[in-house]
Amino acid sequence: MRTVYLDNAATTFPKPAPVLRELNRCVRTYCGNPGRSSHSLSLASADKIYETRELVARLCNISAPEHICFTQNATHALNIAIKGAINHKCHVITSDIEHNALIRPLSAVCRRYGVTVSRFDSDIPPEKAIPPLVRPDTELIVTTVASNVTGKVIDTEGLYRVGRELGLPIIIDASQYLGHKELNLERTPFDVVCAPGHKALFGIAGSGVVIFSGLFALDTLIEGGSGSDTYNTEMPALLPERHEAGTVATPAIVSLGEGVRYILEYGISEVEQRLSYLTELAKERLNALSGVQLLGAGNGIISFNVRDLPSDRVAGTLGEYGICVRGGLHCAPDTHKKLGTEKIGAVRASLSILNTERDIDALFSALKKI
Amino acid sequence: MNSAIITLGSLTYATKARRLFTKNGIDARTVKLSEAADGGCTHGIEIKKSDLYSAVAILREAGVQYSLYRG
Numbered sequence: 001m002r003t004v005y006l007d008n009a010a011t012t013f014p015k016p017a018p019v020l021r022e023l024n025r026c027v028r029t030y031c032g033n034p035g036r037s038s039h040s041l042s043l044a045s046a047d048k049i050y051e052t053r054e055l056v057a058r059l060c061n062i063s064a065p066e067h068i069c070f071t072q073n074a075t076h077a078l079n080i081a082i083k084g085a086i087n088h089k090c091h092v093i094t095s096d097i098e099h100n101a102l103i104r105p106l107s108a109v110c111r112r113y114g115v116t117v118s119r120f121d122s123d124i125p126p127e128k129a130i131p132p133l134v135r136p137d138t139e140l141i142v143t144t145v146a147s148n149v150t151g152k153v154i155d156t157e158g159l160y161r162v163g164r165e166l167g168l169p170i171i172i173d174a175s176q177y178l179g180h181k182e183l184n185l186e187r188t189p190f191d192v193v194c195a196p197g198h199k200a201l202f203g204i205a206g207s208g209v210v211i212f213s214g215l216f217a218l219d220t221l222i223e224g225g226s227g228s229d230t231y232n233t234e235m236p237a238l239l240p241e242r243h244e245a246g247t248v249a250t251p252a253i254v255s256l257g258e259g260v261r262y263i264l265e266y267g268i269s270e271v272e273q274r275l276s277y278l279t280e281l282a283k284e285r286l287n288a289l290s291g292v293q294l295l296g297a298g299n300g301i302i303s304f305n306v307r308d309l310p311s312d313r314v315a316g317t318l319g320e321y322g323i324c325v326r327g328g329l330h331c332a333p334d335t336h337k338k339l340g341t342e343k344i345g346a347v348r349a350s351l352s353i354l355n356t357e358r359d360i361d362a363l364f365s366a367l368k369k370i
Numbered sequence: 371m372n373s374a375i376i377t378l379g380s381l382t383y384a385t386k387a388r389r390l391f392t393k394n395g396i397d398a399r400t401v402k403l404s405e406a407a408d409g410g411c412t413h414g415i416e417i418k419k420s421d422l423y424s425a426v427a428i429l430r431e432a433g434v435q436y437s438l439y440r441g
Contacts, residue, residue, distance in 0.1 A: 035381040038402035038413075046400070050385040066382050228380050230410025241380045 001322040004362045009148050009176060009301055009350030010326055011198045011205060016354070019202055019258040026254040033247055035227035045250045052257030053240070059178070059260050059268070060185045060193070060211060069240040070197075070253050071208035074175045075101040077194035080210050080243050081171045082106055082142060084218030085192070089114040090139040093130060093168075095154070096338060097122045097147045100331040102173050106142065119334070122152060126159040134166055141168050146176035149303055149335040149346060150296025151279065153181065160188035169216060175199060178209075179260075180275060180299055182268050189213035197252065200352070202259025206252035210243060222246070266353065274353045275300040281357060282349060285364040292367060295339050300351040306370055311345035314370060318347070321366035325349045374422045375401065375439040376429070377414040383434055384413035390428050396421045403439065414439055 005013045026048065032041025034049050053065035071077040082105040086092065094106060096119040109115050120129040120143075130141065141163050145154045156172075163170040169191040174183060179200025183193065190213055197207025220235045224245035229236050236242055263271060283297040286304055295303040306314045315327030328345040329336050336342045349363055378384040384400050391398040398417045404410060417425050422438075429436050 038400060043400050046381055046385050050382060066386060228411050232409055236380060238379050240382055
């Protein structure tokens with residue numbers, strides 16, 4: 001039985017061959033501890049890490065590679081951004097389709113400082129949805145720009161414009177966006193961008209990024225060794241070391257760099273077109289099946305239910321046919337409440353550019369048997 | 371000594387500087403220095419003395435902060 005992997009919104013699989021080649025080369029030939037020594041392996045690792053910063057900077061169109069900080073994943077990145085930005089009582093605006101990677105750190109600062117939160121309706125353009133929520137004590141917008149359940153994408157240009165008009169800094173969760181769609185931080189310089197490396201960017205698990213368009217100051221989440229300024233008991237003020245305490249995950253970062261290089265060579269607009277084509281194809285096939293209720297389709301994500309069956313049961317049955325999809329609530333409680341699927345969840349098939357029409361046919365054939 | 375050392379604020383900036391120098395035809399190598407700054411460990415770039423003016427111009431152009439440890 002052929003395995004058909006359609007869970008790329010959780011983590012992409014397989015990784016492109018150049019990612020695996022460089023990962024192997026890194027671990028076998030040059031993986032020293034960057035920033036701690038000046039021997040050849042330490043410097044070779046440091047050089048590859050800097051090269052990855054340059055590649056991510058190119059992907060986002062920013063001129064300062066040192067504004068790319070590496071993290072373990074998007075959750076880690078969002079914890080750095082949210083807990084670093086909020087250290088007192090204030091009001092924050094977020095969306096109604098967030099992932100727990102954002103909801104939970106935001107809830108933590110609510111408990112800690114008495115922060116209050118308003119959620120804007122993601123079905124309404126940000127320029128209309130956000131201004132009515134602003135209060136005198138509103139200090140920040142922190143929001144996803146693409147749903148991990150429905151594939152809905154928020155208008156980033158409108159979001160950026162409204163944030164600037166209101167004078168509010170913006171932190172975005174680009175977990176399902178960066179690597180799928182163009183994010184031009186010269187045109188829309190969001191203050192902080194958080195993203196995983198192991199999803200659309202094709203790195204391995206253990207990689208993520210916090211990207212600063214400018215010099216938006218954040219308190220540190222984790223303190224520790226930085227390889228410099230030893231007698232200072234505080235973390236350095238300079239990016240990226242300020243947010244990279246301890247030994248960084250060189251193999252994961254190197255894999256992320258090769259993943260980004262792969263995307264840049266493929267072309268981001270070609271990625272977008274390919275995902276759009278595959279998503280439309282899957283949507284068309286699923287719409288032809290009686291008993292399948294489509295809940296959302298876009299940006300490489302197709303979510304659906306089969307009759308009134310619990311989504312995890314459907315995902316389990318599809319698994320028996322070799323189809324890897326995700327059932328349940330996708331760590332996105334508000335989205336499922338909004339969809340009315342808080343009890344049975346949804347089956348999510350999520351695509352990467354490495355999927356083919358044959359994979360979609362396999363999903364279609366398996367669903368016909370349920 | 372025929373070499374000069376420029377110190378940078380962090381390894382990332384040292385790597386940035388070295389890559390800029392190499393791109394501009396200046397031989398450069400990263401060195402770790404614990405004796406160069408009061409704060410403890412720091413990183414620098416060792417270059418030929420004859421390349422110092424060009425190197426400094428490159429860093430200024432790129433907006434990279436530096437100091438001269440051994441000029």
